[in-house]
Amino acid sequence: xxxxxxxxxxxxxxxxxxxxxxxxxxxxxxxxxxxxxxxxxxxxxxxxxxxxxxxxxxxxxxxxxxxxxxxxxxxxxxxxxxxxxxxxxxxxxxxxxxxxxxxxxxxxxxxxxxxxxxxxxxxxxxxxxxxxxxxxxxxxxxxxxxxxxxxx
Numbered sequence: 001x002x003x004x005x006x007x008x009x010x011x012x013x014x015x016x017x018x019x020x021x022x023x024x025x026x027x028x029x030x031x032x033x034x035x036x037x038x039x040x041x042x043x044x045x046x047x048x049x050x051x052x053x054x055x056x057x058x059x060x061x062x063x064x065x066x067x068x069x070x071x072x073x074x075x076x077x078x079x080x081x082x083x084x085x086x087x088x089x090x091x092x093x094x095x096x097x098x099x100x101x102x103x104x105x106x107x108x109x110x111x112x113x114x115x116x117x118x119x120x121x122x123x124x125x126x127x128x129x130x131x132x133x134x135x136x137x138x139x140x141x142x143x144x145x146x147x148x149x150x151x152x
Contacts, residue, residue, distance in 0.1 A: 008069045011062045022059050075115045082113040086122060096121070 035047040083093040097104045
């Protein structure tokens with residue numbers, strides 16, 4: 001819980017103007033291929049696309065009044081960590097691993113899962129659910145179109 005509090009940024013209602021200016025600047029940089037940060041001493045460092053994207057997401061969230069939590073993650077996870085990301089129990093995750101749904105390694109006695117693989121599985125699951133909802137919503141049992149479309 002302490003880590004959550006340390007890594008959570010709350011919006012400052014009195015700082016809307018500055019947050020809006022930063023948001024506007026970062027929005028201009030979305031399509032820029034070369035962005036740099038300049039420090040107070042004049043030192044310049046390139047800003048990777050991933051960092052620019054995270055900054056943009058954080059500033060937009062703060063500008064809209066949402067709190068933001070930034071939490072570092074390792075790229076190789078335990079089964080418990082992977083299960084928590086997917087919001088499933090560890091035994092359920094182990095069944096997914098053993099069923100070939102998510103690749104894993106066993107470097108010693110314990111299974112390890114790549115974060116990228118967990119996120120790919122999560123995205124694939126979301127896509128499948130949305131497709132099923134869209135199919136379900138487009139036709140009623142009698143064949144008539146009901147006009148429901150999944151948005152996420």
